[in-house]
Amino acid sequence: MSQNLKRSDTGGLWATLTGAPEEYSMENRAFNYVCVISFFILLYYLACDSYIAQYLMCSVILILIFILCCLYYVSRFLKKYQAAIIIYAASSYIALILNYYYNSGISGPTICVFFLTFILLIAIGKPKQYPLWIALQIITVLALLLSEYLHPEWVPDTYSGRKDRFLDFAWTYTAAIVFIFAVINYLRKHYNEERLLAEERAYAIAEQNKHILAQNLQLEKVNDEKDKLFSIVSHDLKAPLDSILGYLELLSDNFLEPVEKKEIEAELLERTKYTSDLLTNLLSWAKVQMQGVTVQLSAIRLTELAEQVIKSKMAIAAKKGININWSIDPSLQVTGDRNMLLIILRNLVNNALKFTKPGGEILIKAIQKETSIELSVKDNGIGIPAEKQDNIFSLKTISTYGTNNEKGIGLGLRMCQEFMDYQHGKIWFESKEGAGSVFYISLPADKLVINTRLNVQ
Secondary structure, X not given: OOOOOOOEOOOXXXXXXXXXXXXXXXXXXXXXXXXXXXXXXXHHHHXXXXXOOOHHHHHHHHHHHHHHHHHHHHHHOOOOHHHHHHHHHHHHHHHHHHHHHHOOHHHOOHHHHHHHHXXXXXXXXXXXXXXXXXXXXXXXXXXXHHHHHHOHHHOOOOOOOHHHHHHHHHHHHHHHHHHHHHHHHHHHHHHHHHHHHHHHHHHHHHHHHHHHHHHHHHHHHHHHHHHHHHHHHHHHOHHHHHHHHHHHHHXXXXXXXXXXXHHHHHHHHHHHHHHHHHHHHHHHHHHHHHHOEEEEEEEEEHHHHHHHHHHHHHHXXXXXXXXXXXXXXXXXXXXXXXXXXXXXXXXXXXXXXXXXXXOOEEEEEEEEOOOEEEEEEEEOOOOOOHHHHOOOOOOOOOOOXXXXXXXXXXXXXXXXXXXXXXXXXXXXXXXXXXXXXXXEEEEEEOOOOOOEEEEEO
């Protein structure tokens, strides 16, 4: 901000005269305020002394007004208010000492003005200067009283009558009251403003720290998920690829019997399907984490999804002797993203196949609620241990082997939850160890055909 006077947006005229809080300290602004008030008080004294013909004091007051204007300039524009306070105190005490001897000593109002000056210096000075102002006040006043006591002839009575004396005391007292009130009121008002500003700053810092803490926690979470993802890629993806490589090497061996080759080809097909599902999950997850995902909401017939998923899993189910049944009304439609729902349903059926013993059963079922449709995938497999249920939708879950040593990647259910969130749906489960599991998803029931694109970042 320029040092030229200009009106503050928040403080009006007084902020212009005393300085903006952003540029000036509380003490600096208080001294500037005192200078302005003192200027008007001195004008008041000038008029009063002129009225009672104290022309010498009028000359002294004019000199003080000039000094005061210089001090205001030094403090307000040069921002050297500490030096200005020292000069203010020195000039005030010199003027008061002269006024004491000229204006009837203890019989005049000078002692009251000494006290007023002391209060002012305590109000606007720094605490480390308090001993100086106390010592200066006591020593100066006691020395003046002692000198008048010992040499009363040094202090002539300059009042022309009782009226002038009473008038001088009256307007000195009035000016002192007004001056003290103005200064204390200013200090209290701006102290409260400074306190509120400090509280606001403390609150802002606390909120910022909360935000930083939340960001750090989020970064830790992202790093944990990244580490888990890298672990999946480096271990769980490498293992099936090594298996496929081994099967291919065996198939290239001319010494294998036709029956052995057929068994190896069947196993190779199963491993390839597993690896394909694994890669689909990994790529879908990576895309969501790095780029966000585009959600295409539309009316989806659940029977079509169920048929597509069941058809792709029939070979694995047949190998384990598991029956996959479904009970879905052909008229049921949900509002969702087709690709996401395929991935979700495929993962839920995969898990059911993985943890259901040979000869077991899987049931896919959908029921109509008031405003939603609830789809469930139920198995009579080994269930989920209680200690693992709390983290089942997080990357903290350690992938376990299925009933035929099928290996999972610990990623599918977490991705299912995120995909359901993107579609404004829900996913949950019920499970009892040794008695199987039921996974539920719930989506809004379709009333009108919707084709809306939402960009989820």
